[in-house]
Amino acid sequence: MGIKSFQGKRDESQGKNDEQILVSDxxxxxxxxxxxxDxxxxVINLLIKHKISGGPVVNDENELIGIISETDCIKHISESKYYNMPTDTNNTVGKYMVTDVDTIDKDMNIFDAAFKFISSHRRRFPVVANGKLIGxxxxxxxxxAAIKVKGNTWK
Incomplete structure (x- = not known):
């Protein structure tokens, strides 16, 4: 009697990963x-000090109202300092921040979030729950996340 298949009995769970990696993780x-x-x-001093490229703007109730980035700060510099103009007295975050902010859900799969990064060309997404900034x-x-998955499941 010859061998019909070199494959043994298949484990039903093989190839399935029910455990999702979420944004909240x-x-x-x-x-x-x-x-x-502010x-x-x-803002510029904090961006440099903490080696970050931007951050969320919140109100007193910790509700997200915008995002300020290095690019937004550079716009300010190019509008005033480059031309040796006096600094605008209204050089506040509120004047230069982006208010149309895409957010991401904490329960989204991390790899769906990766696709959102690719399609939107954003560097960061605020995570909001019940109107409050949570991350x-x-x-x-x-x-x-990709490195951790590679270390655990990819061969």
């Missing part, structure tokens, strides 16, 4: 946040 919860009334000089997911957080 990798999002940063200790955030540097800004207020709309000066851009204050932020960056591209680097997605890379950390």
């Amino acid at each position: 990798y999002m940063t919860t200790k955030l540097i946040t800004f207020k709309a009334e 000066s851009l000089d204050h 932020q997911l960056s591209q680097k957080d997605v890379l950390k």
Whole structure:
């Protein structure tokens, strides 16, 4: 009698991973946040000090109202300092922040979030629950998740 198949009995769970990796597993919860009334000089100093490229802007109730980034700060510099103009007295975060902010759900699969990064060309997404800022997911957080998955399941 010849061997018909070299494959043994298949494990039903083989190839299935019911455990999803969620945004909430990798999002940063200790955030540097800004207020709309903060000066851009204050923002620039914090971006440099903490080696970050931007951060969420919240109101007194910790509700997300915008995002301020290095690019937004550079716009301010190009509008005033480059031309040796006096600094605008209204050089606040509220004037330069982006208010149309895409957010991401804490229960989203991390790899669906990766696709959202690719399609939107964003570097970070705030995570909001019940109208309050609870964290932020960056591209680097997605890379950390990918490395962990590779170490655990990829061969």
